[in-house]
Amino acid sequence: MTTTTRHTAAPTPLTTATGIALFDRWTALWNGDFSDPEAFLAPGFRIRFANEPERGGATDAVHGPAGIVGLVSGFRAQRPDLVYAVDGTPLVDTGLGRVACCWHVTGADGLRKSGIDLLEVTDGRIATVWSVTGLRRFAD
Numbered sequence: 001m002t003t004t005t006r007h008t009a010a011p012t013p014l015t016t017a018t019g020i021a022l023f024d025r026w027t028a029l030w031n032g033d034f035s036d037p038e039a040f041l042a043p044g045f046r047i048r049f050a051n052e053p054e055r056g057g058a059t060d061a062v063h064g065p066a067g068i069v070g071l072v073s074g075f076r077a078q079r080p081d082l083v084y085a086v087d088g089t090p091l092v093d094t095g096l097g098r099v100a101c102c103w104h105v106t107g108a109d110g111l112r113k114s115g116i117d118l119l120e121v122t123d124g125r126i127a128t129v130w131s132v133t134g135l136r137r138f139a140d
Contacts, residue, residue, distance in 0.1 A: 012123045014098075014099075015092075019121065020090050023090040023101050023119060026117070027084050030084040031084050032072075032076050041065040042125040045063065045068060046063060046129075047068060047128070048060070048129065049132075059071065082105050082106070083107075084105045085104055086103050087102040088102060097120060098120055102114060103115055104137055113135065114134050115132055116132050117132075
């Protein structure tokens with residue numbers, strides 16, 4: 001009988017620096033930077049919106065890096081003027097593997113909204129995002 005030993009790479013632990021960099025990369029995606037999404041999004045990526053984004057659609061069906069890039073690029077085609085930014089420094093829970101931050105978006109038409117995103121990070125990439133968008137901007 002032959003025994004085969006499988007060597008698997010140890011999971012990449014989440015660090016504060018990695019968590020902040022992932023949130024910055026997530027924000028860049030929403031600002032239209034669609035370069036190399038597989039570098040920071042897990043293959044089984046999922047997003048869970050508390051409410052539908054402005055263009056509507058079946059966001060629960062979004063899977064993987066290509067799925068979110070398709071959703072965001074379609075959204076940005078309708079609203080290319082939007083600018084997303086983080087509010088403060090993302091909070092990183094290295095034990096739970098999660099990153100949370102408030103963000104805001106502004107548009108040329110005077111749109112001002114805020115939201116909160118919670119990223120779940122697995123092996124150094126964003127696996128799941130829970131996102132809540134408000135109807136107005138948090139206090140300035």
